[in-house]
Amino acid sequence: MTTKNADAIVVGAGWAGSILAKELTEAGLKVVMLERGPDRATAVEGAYPDSIDELRGAIRHRLFQDLSRTTVTIRNKIGQTALPYRQLSAFLPGEGVGGAGLHWSGVHFRAAPDDLALRSSVIARYGQKFIPEGMNLQDYGVTYDELEPFFDKAEKVFGTSGEAYKVNGKVVGNGNVFAPSRSDDFPLPPLKDVYTANLFRKAAGEAGYHPYSLPAANASRQYTNPYGAQMGPCNFCGYCSGYDCYMYSKASPNVNILPVLRKDPNFTLITRAHVMRVDLDSTKTRATGVTYLDLDSNREVTITADLVVLGAFQFHNVHLMLLSGVGKPYDAQKNEGVVGRNFVYQTITTSRAWLPENTFTNQFIGTGGGGVAIDDFNSMNFDHGPHGFVGGSPVWVNQAGVKPIAASTIGGGKDAPRWGAGYKKALVDTYRHAMAIDAHGSNMAYRDVFLDLDPTWKNAYGQPLLRMTFDWQDNDIRMNRYVVSQIEPIMKALGATKYELGMLEPGKPFDTRIYQTTHLGGGAVMGDDPNTSAINRYLQSWDVPNVFVIGSNAFPQGMGYNPTGMVAALAYWSAHHIRTTYLKSPGPLVRV
Amino acid sequence: MSVQNDTPKKLPVPPGMSRRHFLMALAGTAAFWTADEFADWRQAIAAEAAQTYTPRYFTPDEWRFLEAATEQLFPQDETGPGAKALGVVGFIDRQMDTPYGRGGLWFMSGPFREGPANLGYQLPYAPREIYRLGIAGADRYCRDHHGNAFADLDHPTQIEVLTAFEKLPIMFGETLTAGIFFEQLRTNTMEGAFSDPIHGGNRHLGGWVMLGFPGARADFMDWVDQYGPAYPLGSVSISGETA
Ligand SMILES: Cc1cc2nc3c(=O)[nH]c(=O)nc-3n(C[C@H](O)[C@H](O)[C@H](O)COP(=O)(O)OP(=O)(O)OC[C@H]3O[C@@H](n4cnc5c(N)ncnc54)[C@H](O)[C@@H]3O)c2cc1C
Ligand code: SF4
Numbered sequence: 001m002t003t004k005n006a007d008a009i010v011v012g013a014g015w016a017g018s019i020l021a022k023e024l025t026e027a028g029l030k031v032v033m034l035e036r037g038p039d040r041a042t043a044v045e046g047a048y049p050d051s052i053d054e055l056r057g058a059i060r061h062r063l064f065q066d067l068s069r070t071t072v073t074i075r076n077k078i079g080q081t082a083l084p085y086r087q088l089s090a091f092l093p094g095e096g097v098g099g100a101g102l103h104w105s106g107v108h109f110r111a112a113p114d115d116l117a118l119r120s121s122v123i124a125r126y127g128q129k130f131i132p133e134g135m136n137l138q139d140y141g142v143t144y145d146e147l148e149p150f151f152d153k154a155e156k157v158f159g160t161s162g163e164a165y166k167v168n169g170k171v172v173g174n175g176n177v178f179a180p181s182r183s184d185d186f187p188l189p190p191l192k193d194v195y196t197a198n199l200f201r202k203a204a205g206e207a208g209y210h211p212y213s214l215p216a217a218n219a220s221r222q223y224t225n226p227y228g229a230q231m232g233p234c235n236f237c238g239y240c241s242g243y244d245c246y247m248y249s250k251a252s253p254n255v256n257i258l259p260v261l262r263k264d265p266n267f268t269l270i271t272r273a274h275v276m277r278v279d280l281d282s283t284k285t286r287a288t289g290v291t292y293l294d295l296d297s298n299r300e301v302t303i304t305a306d307l308v309v310l311g312a313f314q315f316h317n318v319h320l321m322l323l324s325g326v327g328k329p330y331d332a333q334k335n336e337g338v339v340g341r342n343f344v345y346q347t348i349t350t351s352r353a354w355l356p357e358n359t360f361t362n363q364f365i366g367t368g369g370g371g372v373a374i375d376d377f378n379s380m381n382f383d384h385g386p387h388g389f390v391g392g393s394p395v396w397v398n399q400a401g402v403k404p405i406a407a408s409t410i411g412g413g414k415d416a417p418r419w420g421a422g423y424k425k426a427l428v429d430t431y432r433h434a435m436a437i438d439a440h441g442s443n444m445a446y447r448d449v450f451l452d453l454d455p456t457w458k459n460a461y462g463q464p465l466l467r468m469t470f471d472w473q474d475n476d477i478r479m480n481r482y483v484v485s486q487i488e489p490i491m492k493a494l495g496a497t498k499y500e501l502g503m504l505e506p507g508k509p510f511d512t513r514i515y516q517t518t519h520l521g522g523g524a525v526m527g528d529d530p531n532t533s534a535i536n537r538y539l540q541s542w543d544v545p546n547v548f549v550i551g552s553n554a555f556p557q558g559m560g561y562n563p564t565g566m567v568a569a570l571a572y573w574s575a576h577h578i579r580t581t582y583l584k585s586p587g588p589l590v591r592v
Numbered sequence: 593m594s595v596q597n598d599t600p601k602k603l604p605v606p607p608g609m610s611r612r613h614f615l616m617a618l619a620g621t622a623a624f625w626t627a628d629e630f631a632d633w634r635q636a637i638a639a640e641a642a643q644t645y646t647p648r649y650f651t652p653d654e655w656r657f658l659e660a661a662t663e664q665l666f667p668q669d670e671t672g673p674g675a676k677a678l679g680v681v682g683f684i685d686r687q688m689d690t691p692y693g694r695g696g697l698w699f700m701s702g703p704f705r706e707g708p709a710n711l712g713y714q715l716p717y718a719p720r721e722i723y724r725l726g727i728a729g730a731d732r733y734c735r736d737h738h739g740n741a742f743a744d745l746d747h748p749t750q751i752e753v754l755t756a757f758e759k760l761p762i763m764f765g766e767t768l769t770a771g772i773f774f775e776q777l778r779t780n781t782m783e784g785a786f787s788d789p790i791h792g793g794n795r796h797l798g799g800w801v802m803l804g805f806p807g808a809r810a811d812f813m814d815w816v817d818q819y820g821p822a823y824p825l826g827s828v829s830i831s832g833e834t835a
Pocket of ligand 1: 311519
């Protein structure tokens, strides 16, 4: 066991870790970043044409977590035996430098102000009784106005394309009418609409809704970010989701932050370093550093540091906290403890419209973050009173480029044959003439949905796997079904020859075999009360104040929007307070 | 990049490597694009595709089962080529010899316990074992119920049998269900029909042409906002084969 020293250790080389590492080196700290996967460079494995191989990429998961070494176990409810998630399907965590930030799609949202204070907003409008029994509805403890400068900073670093609605209180364009005011416009103009997005824009308008261009971290033009990192214009190649962008057009830690960090003498990146635990002193209130397994030598290495930042992704952060004893584990029976509490996900269902045979939707054209959405049924933008559920969904066409193997799985729609006679014809018709519309919605937190350590299965390093107890709940199923039913007028306005509405089905349990999203959240949430949150509003552990935990683990409930814009803003927000307050006088930033 | 070249220059091939594999290894590197023997290489691939493929993993009986079953799953018809014409079984055979085929991409640590289907695959078998046990089980089932191996049944019976595998609770031994084997076969069949020909299937880009997928073009800068008509350019593979 060797011991090395650093001022700060950052676990994980994704967006959260890279932002913190950049900010902390700027503050003059000696930072060591530990990443369990390999180094990854666009010029090598992201290069055209090898990188655009669907079989190796999205199907065999070239850039994703190596499940053969470690995974999670999953069950739907307490009392059931959780079983290992043996094959990547429902969610696709990243591994290697860039994390999932290398193979994400690029939809880049700011959080809705009401979503950040959802408990307060719901109570103010509908009263406390509106919140269903067993739902742990909470506020983030930070407001949109406080985060605004950090949303702005993240957009400038990511080179985000979009169209604003309000800047400094003034209406400036055709953006999302429900979006809050911004301090500045998007750094890049919106991407062009692909055909299906344009059809949706028109049809949603005709249906009386308010379409807007999805904010996308896929560059609509050549761009240089504040760090000097360069992006090329996106060519709609369709290989965002699950791939590394060979055009340097999709924002990734690898393109937008790490080129600058790698040159900083204060920064050290160690790859193939699997962090086993955060080391605590005998009082269990101070971290001394971390211990990692060097995957090449198979030796454990301990690094000491004054500050430890976890940026290992939502559930890996929770796993590391549980393995290390950072914070009190959640006990669902007693409804006590916080680490593992409020584990949340996202509801997503796809609806499909078929257009006439002379209309070609060219679904292989597209970019991961591009498209057109409506927010009429998201967040608190509509009256929940008559429906009696909490939450909502944006609805959109986000044609990220449908590749053939993926298309073969979708096939020809619900009633079409899955193979044999008739399969191919329906598949080809659907591929050429159909379009997909998603309702990508919130998922609330519940007392009996949580994370803890599995009693049976272990990873390749002898540590207990993380266990997920998760199922869809009545509130979210009803929310999804209501929002999807509101797609019907769009289908009519589209002139679809046939359409299918995709909804969650009551009584059908969460299925680990079907891809949802990788928008997992919660489990170590932020808040004002140490009895219901694991980290304070600055993402600092209540119990071990020299540990900061950055990621969607901080979300008290799952929102309708994609998470990464919020993760990046929280990362900059936390880093700002570390730099301006914590480093001057290390200790709790919030006193209880 | 020139596609035609009258007198292709040949790069020296490292010992122990076929020319095709050497060039495939170069694909995507600068060396490949300057190799200047593009036409030559494409001819080599075409020549290889025309040859009979020698299976690496499957036995002759297994191969016969797979040829018959994949053709039922993905039949040649008026919409386009079937599994046989696309080289699907050769694709699956090659896949058995990859980390995927050996189960290296899955969490394969025990204990292995049964559970509800929605919690996912829970057997100790890698794809190559699913095939070995599954094909044996399928042919056994066919002999028991229809008096012949699957490949020797008439087409309506083959379809009936596959439908039973897909939908009925049939066991191929103690733990492997017909359903798991069926889904494995269906998934790999579609992969073989639609993946880049570099992996041995989708012969002559037949799967992509049928679908209208342009393949490795991956640049639609000038076609994003042309609304309505079909994309005009044909398919191209990673290796540069066009159709
Ligand atoms: C296909 C796909 C599409 C997506 N599209 C979108 C989108 O359009 N919009 C959006 O907002 N979000 C999207 N996401 C989600 C997005 O990728 C994540 O929100 C984001 O990458 C999270 O960043 P992170 O830094 O928290 O974690 P990650 O990017 O996952 O990085 C964490 C890193 O930590 C490493 N690590 C984990 N454990 C350890 C350990 N013990 N020791 C050392 N290292 C460790 C991991 O290997 C990884 O590299 C998508 C995700 C996927 C999979
Ligand atoms: S669609 Fe655009 S951003 Fe996405 S991978 Fe292709 S060029 Fe990059």
